[in-house]
Amino acid sequence: MKWAKKDLLAISDLSSEELLILLDTTASFKEIISRAIKKVPSLRGKTVVNLFVEPSTRTRCSFELAAQRLSADVISIEKSVSSFTKGETLKDTALNLQALNADFIILRHKSPGAALFLAERLQASVINAGDGPHEHPTQALLDVFTAREKLGDLKGKHFIILGDILFSRVARSNIWALLKLGARVTLVGPTTLLPEVFREVGVDVCHNLDEVLPEADAINLLRIQQERQQATLFPSLGEYTKLFGLNMERFKRCKPDVLIMHPGPINRGVEISSELADCENSVILDQVTNGLAVRMAVMFLLSGGQLPKIKEDARKGTSK
Amino acid sequence: MNALVLKGGRVIDPSQGVDEKRDLYICDSKVVRTLSEQPDVIDVSGKIVCPGLIDIHVHLREPGQGAKETIQTGSWSAAAGGFTSVVAMPNTNPVADGPDTIAWIKQRAAQLAVVNVFPTGCISKDMAGEFLSPIGQLKSAGVVAITDDGKCIQNNDLMRRALQYATMFDLPIMDHCQDADLSNGGVMNEGYWSTVLGLKGWPNIAEEIIVARNAMLAELTGAHIHCQHLSAAGSVRILRQAKARGIPISGEICAHHIVLTDECLKTYDSNFKMNPPLRTQADIDALIEGVGDGTIEYLASDHAPHCEFEKEVELDDAPFGILGLETEVGIYLKYLVHAKIISLHEMIRRMTIVASDLCGLHKGTLKVGSDADITVLDPDLEWTVDKHQFLSKARNTPFHEHQLKGRATMTIVGGKIVWSLENGLVSHS
DSSP states (O other), X not given: OOOOOSOBOOGGGSOHHHHHHHHHHHHHHHHHTTSSSOOOOTTTTOEEEEEESSOOSHHHHHHHHHHHHTTOEEEEEEGGGSGGGGTOOHHHXXXXXXXXXXXXXXXXXXXXXXXXXXXXXXSSEEEEEEETTSOOHHHHHHHHHHHHHHHSOOTTOEXXXXXXXXXXXHHHHHHHHHHHTTOEXXXXXXXXXXXXXXXXXXXXXXXXXXXXXXXXXXXXXOOOOTTTOOTTTOSOHHHHHHHHOBOHHHHTTSOTTOEEEOOSOOOBTTTBOHHHHTXXXXXXXXXXXXXXXXXXXXHHHHTTOOOOOOXXXXXXXXXX | OOEEEEESOEEEETTTTXXXXXXXXXXXXXXXXOOSSOOEEEEOTTSEEEEOEEEEEEOOOTTTOTTTOOHHHHHHHXXXXXXXXXXXXXXXXXXXXXXXXXXXXXXXXXHHOSSEEEEOBOSBGGGOSSSBOOHHHHHHHTOSOEEOTTSOOOOXXXXXXXXXXXXXXXXXXXXXXXXXXXXXXXXXXXXHHHHHHTOOEEOHHHHHHHHHHHHHHHHHHOOOEEEOSOOOHHHHHHHHHHHHTTOOEEEEEEGGGGTOOGGGGGGOOGGGOOSSOOOOHHHHHHHHHHHHTTSOOEEEOOBOOXXXXXXXXXXXXXXXXXXXXXXXXXXXXXXXITTTSSOHHHHHHIIIIIHHHHHTOOOSOOOTTSBOOEEEEEEEEEEEOOGGGOOSSOOOOSOTTOEEEEEXXXXXXXXXXXXXXXXXXXXXX
């Protein structure tokens, strides 16, 4: 199958086949970034604009480095030092960037749908680097890629996504990715951050972590987004940690090889105890490394690159 | 003398219980029994001739927001939709909370509008929900109702006092039913689609709780309260129960709320962003049932023009509201009359004499001696909405290229043809 999409906006838009192409291509780039010379000429002469209208560290750096590794010219724009502060609209900013012949716009924005909004108006490829609580597709790709590296085929594997589901773009993208790969998903969190309506997308919903913890093959923790919380959503961080924090006592009841995942940044001592964040089961830093390969793969495919032939074991992930 | 006869049409005038094929005579600005001189003759055979339609819920944007719409262009839009009278909401800039602004609106309408424009005034000063506006002076200046449409009075005591106070002036109070805490930050219906799309939800309960409050306050004060643009199934249930108990309360729907669901937002198109938001099919079913059994008597548009550049932004930042005047009749004919929810006679009744009576407009009838405000309808005309053909200044409609059945073909105000489907805008002097 040939890659046909101009943009990467959401995992929910992708077919299972497209998802597998992205993961397979990522495997190739994972191999490239482990070489002594980590740079390839795939995007030479292309211009990549990191348009980050909402703060980010790891995603912005990861995209920037991925573009550089593909030999693209990279411009990074942040809201605080851009014409957004003068009231320029997103549309006008993007049209100006297009007038500069940008080939890729990587958008991080607080509003759901913002990446689609740009994609419909630009010839440049748009990559959604997080649109409010909607989706964060490259995060989901790096999460499932990492999980496949450790667990192999994800069909039938049980994932817990734990925490602030309501405001989480990571959860929304991961749910779709995991379901498309045949995994079982249980969302866990307080009732105020986890509406029952999520069941309608085909996942389980649970408000008692201890009940489901022993069944999990992977626990994907989400950051408690204190900046989005309102006073009515939960009483205190202390109570949240008591009810939903992953600590050593709870970890002892898990499968011994359970994966601990987190998109970062971590609130140590809140959603996860510090010792668990750094334990052998934690793949948090593997996720960051794989993020680089994922973003290289995405830009490579969107620029017209074709799926490389790779070995079957790399395709399915057998390093466990 | 300006004599006109509408010949061969089916005249439906619910104010008189009339539904028969006959000619209608007009002399100067009035409906007359006979004509002594040679009239201009318009053949309306095969068409419906009814009292001029009335929309009790439109935004004409002046003063202050003339880039979106003006009283003049809004009146053109009304005429093109088959309306001869519109009730204009007061959330202008400045808001219509004093007699000077009302006088300005009336003067502007008298000079430039091709249909009758009836202004409303605010319930509270600056629409801030804190202090009563000068309702007596607003009445003297000519308002036909008071409302803080666009905002809902959150202070229950203020709402109670407003209801009590307005009874002195025989003015209806219209309320935009929205609890600000429960809907805080919401941009679409709270449910499956808001969850999937990651957009902040505006739950049904935010409307229903205010409808319930209003029913209780209407019962307490004995004053009539009119609940605007209802969207939620629970609102219909509460309204039905309240009316069964004899409480003086009424409800209104807007055309888009009986056709479109929140699923339309899946493309993040801001032309589907409105307040209250598009709900679910279950809500639509309840609203239609409410219209059918008479729980909801009023049919309106909530015509809310916005500039294209205002809507062409991220959905979170786009203003609420869509156009309504030029698609409203086609929607109600297709989804209420052709769908056999209500009869054509009943639809006309609600959009004429019933609407007139709510606001004391003294319109909505073809009785001899009444103002010759007349709408000619072709209920079977199939057409495709083309926003580029609108006479409104704005283009923010979710119904572009929508197939409808039935529309107005001529609008006559004060005995003058102001718009016809054949010739477009005929006169605006």
